[in-house]
Amino acid sequence: MSAVRTEQHGVVAEVVLNRPEKLNAFNDDLFDAYERTLADLATDDSVSVVIVRGEGRAFSVGWDVGKQPSADREDSGYHQRIAHADWLRLRPQLRAFTAVFEFPKPVVAAVHGFCMGGATLIPNCSDLAVVGNDTKIGWPVLPIGGGMLGPVSSYAIGSKKARELSYTAGSFMMGPEAAQRGFANYSVPEQDVLSKARELAYEVSKTPRDMLEIKKRAANDVLNRQGFRDTLEVCATWDALIHTSAGNEHMSQTLAELGIKAARQWYAEGGSIPQPAEAAAGSSID
Structure with a gap:
């Protein structure tokens, strides 16, 4: 079974995270398939808008933490050496999670069930998002790592709330609060998330594709002038540093x-x- 599948409905394509038995936790296979799928859709002239969603009970619970990187702790240079190795490991993961920001066409995140940890970066970096009223959007339950989510989230929900979520392990927002704070455009009953996302994507797709691409570049330009792209670049650095604490x-x-x-x-x-x-x-x- 492919870790990611694509469905197309007219000019709207759906990228479906497809590890339902693992609540769509990201592993290497899912990272690779997800990036390849987005790269293919970026140059597909039959697609104007993309929806990203998860199969099964959750959008995604973030990183698959089943296997942790190991290191020789007897090495006197452990912290310096692992920080660099960790930074190299994190950069492609960050690139995948935030790929929807660089994607040339509008992306709608359809978020249901659970959206946890690194997976929150996808709706954060999407153009639009629909969440379920009962959807839990959460930070890791233990303070392990944590240099990515808070800085990126501050652009959508404000610095004070982003700091609260970052500083407090196990903190979360439910769908209505996420929409009220600007993390999502709409919070709807859980069973209506996908239909609302499709309705929104269809309305967006009425605008000519070349105009949509220009509009997205213009909108991204505003965020980039506020430092958003630089924030994405430095997130892996902060996360690697905190791992050495x-x-x-x-x-x-x-x-x-x-x-x-x-x-x-x-x-x-x-x-x-x-x-x-x-x-x-x-x-x-x-």
């Missing part, structure tokens, strides 16, 4: 030792907060 290392080790369910409970109960003796040991007064 002592706090992130501690969280990762705890997750590995306890497993996701127990680690979430540990975090919810304040297990990550330094105790007074630990805090005193790490402080000094001149």
